[in-house]
Amino acid sequence: MNKTIALFLLFTTLLSAEIITPIPDVKPFDKAKVALGKKLFFDTNFSKDRTVSCASCHSDFGTDRRALSIGVENKKGIIHSSTVFNAVNNYKQFYNGRAANLNEQIDGPIHTDYEMGISDQDVENNLNTSKEYKATFKKVYNQVPSYKLFKDAIVAFEETLLTPNSRFDRFLKGEDSLTQLEKDGFNSFKEHGCAACHNGVNVGGNSMQMIGSVIEYPYIEGQQDLYALTKKEMDKNVFRVPSLRNINKTAPYFHDASASTLEEVVIKMSYYNLGTILEDKETEAIIAFLKTLDGDIPKTWSEDVK
Amino acid sequence: MLSKWFKVLLVVLALISVTFWVLNYKQKSQRVQDTGYELYAMIEELKVKHHELNDAILKSALYRIYNNDIITQDIKNIDDQTELLQKSEIYTTAEYPKTKEFLNTLIFDQKEYNDNIELFKRENGKIKNSFSFITSSLEHLSNLKKKDSQKLLNIISHLTTIKSSMEIDANDDVEINIDFLNEIETVGENDKMYVNLYKTHINLLKKSLPSYMHLINKIIKDDAVENDFTILINAIKSENLTVLSKLDFEYYAILVFSLLTLLIIVYYIFLSESERQRIIKLQESYKESVTTDFLTGLKNRNAYLEAIEKNKSSVIILFDITDFSSINNLYGIEIGDFVLKNLGEKLKSNIECIKDTDIFKVGADQFAIIMVGYTLEEAYIIAANIVEVAERSNYKYDGLEQEISIQLQAGISAAKPFLINAMLALKSISKDYSEKVAIFDDSLNNKQEIQKNIDMIKKIKYAINNDNITMLFQPLVNLKTKEVAKHEALVRIKDEDEDKYISPFFFLELSKKAKLYSQITHEVIVKSIQAVIENNVPISLNLSIDDIMHKGTHNFILTTLQNNPDIAKKLTFELLESEEIKDFPALKEFIQKVKSFGVLIAIDDFGSGYSNYNYLLELDVDILKIDGSLIKNIDKSENNQLVVKSIVEFAKLADIKTVAEFVSSAEIEKVITELGIDYGQGYYYSEPKLLT
Structure with missing residues (x-):
């Protein structure tokens, strides 16, 4: 019974x-690209005072345990960060869905002055002054590093962050x-x-x-x-x-x-x-x-x- | 005009262009159709995806809980398909303006639809959850008074009814009075809590239900996007047709162009046909002119040559106008032509009624009639008739007082070579005017004659080369003393084969024609000189004007005389009277020269011609030989005696000696002696023989 x-x-x-x-399961991916994306994700050089990377606020199960995250110059954020894990499956990004996809989302923290606080040009300068990055970008994309490709690599990495x-x-x-x-x-x-x-x-x-x-x-x-x-x-x-x-x-x-x-x-x-x-x-x-x-x-x- | 090859090139180019044009058109029209189908299919696909989304919304409204990922995926599918459409021909060409416009409207309406879905997702869960609460939480309000629970149930029922009908205007407020909830008697905190919760949920539903249902109706029932599809599909169909119909113009243009090309080709075919006809006509007229005698209009020699080949059993009559050149000379060429034309007409009309005959003008004054299936005798009779008719007729030329008459002759032949044989036949009658018509006969064939001549020439050559030119001598007897005064040297060819002497009659003229004459003369002179030397007797030898005029002979004679002065005194040169003298001064000079050497000059055969006394005197002739025809029967002819007497008298007066030839009897001798002739020569005295 x-x-x-x-x-x-x-x-x-x-x-x-x-x-x-x-x-x-994670779909097959371009290892070189994802490795590059991961490197960029963890690279604090892409911030105004070189102290903040994506991982700074998205490292603990894809988020941080703080109520409000901390950006450059120790500036406090205004909202609790969402997790980056499985974020690719969300139909929009950010709390208010202002980014349609992961690629658009990156623009947010990069440009926001209390998060990374830098411009697209700063990102590109950063990349182009690094021999290593130039070589890696050449290998992965066969192109000169650009902000567009910078985002593309990071997104490729984020897409593999499934649980x-x-x-x-x-x-x-x-x-x-x-x-x-x-x-x-x-x-x-x-x-x-x-x-x-x-x-x-x-x-x-x-x-x-x-x-x-x-x-x-x-x-x-x-x-x-x-x-x-x-x-x-x-x-x-x-x-x-x-x-x-x-x-x-x-x-x-x-x-x-x-x-x-x-x-x-x-x-x-x-x-x-x-x-x-x-x-x-x-x-x-x-x-x-x-x-x-x-x-x-x-x-x-x-x-x-x- | 353009050259042939240029025209051909043009046509070929035109055909190639048409081919390419047709292929291009086919490709284009195919592409237009394919594009149309593709676009139509894409729009249909979009419509299907929109229905899938509709489906998802319905399910979401229907079921208690629903996976929103499905809606997200459906919306993404629609976006992808819309993007495809925005990259398609609709946006990239200007040929689908209306479709583009309607598609933009659709995209706009789709966006609004999506916005409504977002709202729907928000309201849907809320409403469903609230309904779920009020229907399933009644157990928590079991302590209520019956009338209150009844009122509550009524409200719940009312709300449920509204929701299941799905019909309420947005502006309508749900007519529900929940004031009573404020005054419900509750027992305990739990009850109070739940009453409050019910109040909250019922208020929520009261407020949200109308707009929720309105939203659902907007999404499901009054779907603007659905309507847009219909308009869009109609637009693409009609615009595709428009594009296709534009091609129609091209199609007709190709048709027209092809027809034009075809017409041009047909035109040229007709042209070439008519050209061909023209050429055939030209060829015919050319042939006619080539085979027609211009003057008489009769068929000419070319036509004759063609015609004679056609029939083996032909007989031809060849008509020749006797001595036609004299008519031309006498009356002029114009009248001559008139005669020919007239004669031609007469002949033609004469044979018209005779079947299987045809007439041709084969020479300047010669006409030939070809007759098929006639015997020589029949042809002879017809020819004779025609000749008679032609000669009887008078040819009256306008402007000429006298009438012209002609003499016609005809030669007939029935064997090849027709014309040559007929001409030989004609030749055979040219001297004998009694006959006008002659039939060709093998005996007229001068082939044998020619062969005979060739043989004789051989003999002459042989004789010259082998010293067979022999001189025979005939004595001249002084009629007073009856003694031989001199000998005449007569040339002969010794024929070894037949052991006889050939008379000059058979070879002398021939030798002139064969250009061997001067060599014979040479021999004559040499042998005559020899005879004088060997026999020491005067010799008389014959010379012709040709000899005197022949430079080689002339010089040879003078040289010989020069080298043999004694011999010269014993020589006499006999010249023929009847020969034509073209260069009298030259002759006179020669005579003077030879006479200076002591040579005597005699005129031979005097009296047979016109007896030119002045001639004798001019040339300072020494001897005169009276022609044999006068002497031959002088004993019987008084006339001859008369003539001879006058000659002798003249000669005596001019101090010229006379000789009588052809003395064949004593009687003749008697007569000539009586007449006072100085010498006699003839068979009576001796025949020509070798000198001993």
Whole structure:
């Protein structure tokens, strides 16, 4: 009896499991290009005072553990950085989706004065005064280094930063099983409507939603929401839905880093966005489920690009 | 006019250009069609992708939860396809202006559609979640009074009804009164919390439901993009047709050009045909002129030569106007031509009724009739008739008082060579005017004669080279003393084969023609001199004017006389009277020269011609030999006696000696002696023989 119910549940779970799809393996890539991209990603020379690289704010599971990142001249950022891991799967980049893809995203931190604070020309000068970079660019692109190619290499690297093989993904592929608690957590996740926004391969990152859609969420003046782009009232507190992949590893949470534990997140979300009260048991289950979304650290990140 | 090759080159170039033009046109029209299909297919593809997106939206609205990645992917597909269209002919050429315009409209509407989807994603989850809450959280409000739960249920039911109908105007507010929720009796914090939550959700739905449904309708029902597709597809179809129809013009142009080329070719074919005809006509007229005698209009010698080859059994009659040149000389060429023309007409009309005959003018004054299937006798009769008719007719020339008459002769031949044989036949009658028509006969064939002549010439040559020129001598007897005064040297050729002497009658004229004469004369002189030397008797030898005029002979004679002065005194040169003297002074000079050596000059055959006394005196002739014809029967003819007597009288008066030739009897001797002739010569005395 239990077995059949279990099978039935498994079946129905699998049916509705399409709401989340497993992260695919990294596709074959140009090793030389990706190696170059990685080098550039970690090179602090591409900043005004040569202290800040991409990795400065995107090194811990693709993000940093600070509420606000620190840029050149120790300037504080204005928002909690999103993770670069799996970022390629997001349908837009930045909290307010102002970059359509990873390539456009690079322009943001490079030019922003409290992040890298340099110009395209500075990047190119940097590259062209380095014999090594010139040689590498010649090898990879058979061209003289340029800002365009600089971005292209970094994006190539970022595209390899996928975190497949989480327990939940393996469960979806039928390679692993979930505990009952985790299964219950996934069910609650769906029933209460978390999955309305957090779905797809990145468990999020595929729509613009209002935080505080049911109950109004505090608005911070000048925050990087959609309103900052459109100046429409209805776009206040509208952000790109963050990915829940590796969520267990990327505290603090929310654009304002106002939650530092998963419990806080679940309670806040259920209140402001679902307009519901979760029982403790439910919260626990959901958190257990969320933890199953931890994937492998990308090979190109942890090892030399080979 | 342009040269032939230039014209050919033009046509070839035109044909090549047409070929290329046609190929190019085909390629172009194919390309236009392909482009049309391609664009149409691309737009259809875009439409399909738009429907996929529509589908995703519907599913997203329908299902409790939906994977937004699908919507993201669908939108990306649409963007990719739109980009393809923006790189296509629609944007790169100017041939699809309307399509471009409508595509831009579509892209604009697509953007608005996408913006609506963004909003939809925001509202969709919210609405679904709220509905889910209010329908599934009732258990938490179990403590409510019945009437309150009823009211709540009514509200929930009302909202659900609205949502399932999907019909509400955006401006409508949802008519729901939830004031009662403020006054609900609640038991405990939990209840209060849930009542508040319900209030929140119901308010949310009240506020958001109309715009949500409006949004869905805008996306699903009043899809502007859907409409744009229809317009766009119509535009591409019509504009593609326009482009194709532009090619139509080119197609017709090619057609016209090809037709023109064809017409030109046809024109040239006709032209060349008519040229050909013209050339054939020219050839015919040329042939006619070549085979027609201009003057008489009859067929000419060329035509004759052609015609005679056609029939083996032909007989030809060759007509010749006797001594026609005298008519030309007498009356002039114009009248001569008139005669020829007239005669031609007469002859033609004469043979018109005789079948299988044809007439030709084959010479200046010669006409030939070819008759097929006639015997020689029949031809003879016809020829004779024609000759009679032609001679009987008078040729009256306008402007000339007297009528001209002609003499016609005809030669007939039935064997090759026709004309030559006929001419020989004609020749054979030219002296005998009794006959007008002669048939060719092998005996007329001078082939044998020619052969005989050739043989004789051989003999002459042989004789010259082998010393067979022999002189025979005939004595001249003094009629008073009856003594031999001198001998006449007569040339003979000794024929070894037949052991006889050939008379000069057979070889002398021939030798002149064969240019051997002077050599004979040479021999004559040498042998005569020899005879004088050997026999010491006076010799008389014959010389002709040719000899005297021949430089070599002339000089030889004078030299010989010079070298043999004694012999000279014993020589007599006999000259013929009847010979024509062209250079009288030269002759006179020669005579004077030889006479200075003591040579005597005699005129031979005097009296047979016109008896020119003055001539005798002028030349200072010594002897006069009376022609044999006068002496031959002088004993019987009184007339001859009369003539001879006058000659003798003259001679005596001029102190010229006379000789009578052909004395063949005593009677003749008697007569000539009585007449007072000085010498006699003839068979009565001796025949010519070798001197002993």
